[in-house]
Amino acid sequence: MTASDTSKPIKVAVAGISGRMGKAFVQAFFNDPVIRIVGAWGRENAEYVGLDIGQVAEVAGGARAGILVSSGFIECVAACSPDVILDVTQAEAAWRTATSAIGKGIRPVIGTSGLSQTHLKELAILAEKNNVGTMVVPNFSVGAVLMMEFARQAGRFIPNVEVVEMHHTQKIDAPSGTAMHTANKLAESRSHYNAKRVEEKELMTGARGAVHASGVRVHSLRLPGMISHQEVLFGSEGELLSIRHDSFNTKCFIEGERMAIQHVMTQKKLVVGLDQILFART
């Protein structure tokens, strides 16, 4: 399907079908008239290869799609020729998939976190060279994107800020993609935060968190009971500004996933963040 052909449904294959995000995506778009799920895969040699995607994604009522989970990217592309790959797996796998997909003219929408700045630079070059729209979306939730944008704006006025991100204990990478993206957004407003006031001494390594190139401090909490939360704290003499976002379930990602998939069809280069879509509209 070409970028200009908007009359047809967009054929999407899901990488990471058996995961929390993959299942939620399939459940949300199972019978969607615009975003048509045509294939999926997950971990290599997984026990669910060959099963119906409706079964693996635990779609309500036990509905079946008549589409079987493939054993990998190559097999899936051969079976269903997707326009877009929605990737919610693990960083190295997402990177390999995206580079192969771009080479075949298939547009990746990467929700997977943990891609490095080097990965992003290489993806930008590859996407532009091949004229293939590519999106990396650190957070599909509109509320989270607004939290990052409000933080960026506050950074223009308040030079002291620390980010606290809080997630469930299954999360592998730290800091979260959202925290990294927040620090990058803050750096758009000011090149340096948190000017040194005293010579600090950490009695436990890491006590003061990780430091972004802009001086923004990032702290990662991993606790049972948490889902996905972030607070951006700005301190100024006599006041504290706290900008917080909480995701309670995967429903908050659906609208952003739809936006990203539709947007990537119109692009010929790398786009990072849902903010590029949301604020381009206003």
Ligand SMILES: NC(=O)c1ccc[n+]([C@@H]2O[C@H](COP(=O)([O-])OP(=O)(O)OC[C@H]3O[C@@H](n4cnc5c(N)ncnc54)[C@H](OP(=O)(O)O)[C@@H]3O)[C@@H](O)[C@H]2O)c1
């Ligand atoms: N952008 C956003 O808004 C957003 C929101 C939440 C999470 N995330 C990110 O999305 C990713 C997935 O999150 P999740 O909560 O769904 O994780 P999850 O429940 O652990 O699911 C991960 C999925 O990836 C598969 N997988 C693991 N290694 C793989 C490999 N080498 N090749 C192919 N598939 C592989 C897993 O298969 P098995 O089940 O067989 O192991 C599973 O299907 C994470 O990076 C997370 O940080 C992004």
